[in-house]
Amino acid sequence: MATPRPETGAPNAIRRAWTGLRESARELLVRAKNEHSAPHEVGFSVAAGVFSACTPFLGFHMWIALALATVFRLNRLWAFLGSRVSIVPVYLWISFCEIELGHRLRAGEWVRMSAREPLAHGKELSIDWAMGTVLVGGGLAAVSGVLAYGCVRRWSTGRVSPASPAPASPASPASPVSPRRPGAPLERSSESPPSEPRGSSS
Secondary structure, eight states: OOOOOOOOSHHHHHHHHHHHHHHHHHHHHHHHHHTTOSHHHHHHHHHHHHHHHTSSOTTOHHHHHHHHHHHTTOOHHHHHHHGGGOOHHHHHHHHHHHHHHHHHHHHSSOOOOOTTOTTTTTTTTHHHHHHHIIIIIHHHHHHHHHHHHHHHHHHHHHHSOOOOOOOOOOOOOOOOOOOOOTTOOOOOOTTSOOOOOTTOOO
């Protein structure tokens, strides 16, 4: 019976490439998780990512978050995750609030538009949008950073193992008791009062 030949060629090369890519991705993830991973650093990283997600530069939020994390020596993984809050439905509402608030502060009135139209009026209201980004984006970034800080701090505290109890001190050995010979008088303790002789009158 013929023995099967080992796999060669394209399938084996693809398997090796996939294994190497998976190991590299795992190593990169571990390094990213451990990079500047103190609770306050994670909080600032999430805040930077959320603030970048509130800027008018749609499509560049991830790169802005990574750039901010690199410049300020923060955790790039958490900054990237923070920038993912800018999904389209959420981003439309954030942009709507930023433009409305910025225009209210600059012109003293609200903009007549619906929550679906901020991107259509973004260019003509860019100054209002920039002003609103500082206020709305900064507020959301602060709240998200504080929540991230609290969660990481609580998780880090829960991982600390409780202190081990102090070992009990060994009991002191009992004093040896000397055996008493039969007929020998009992030794009087120094703490017992002396007995009065019989027949003595008070």
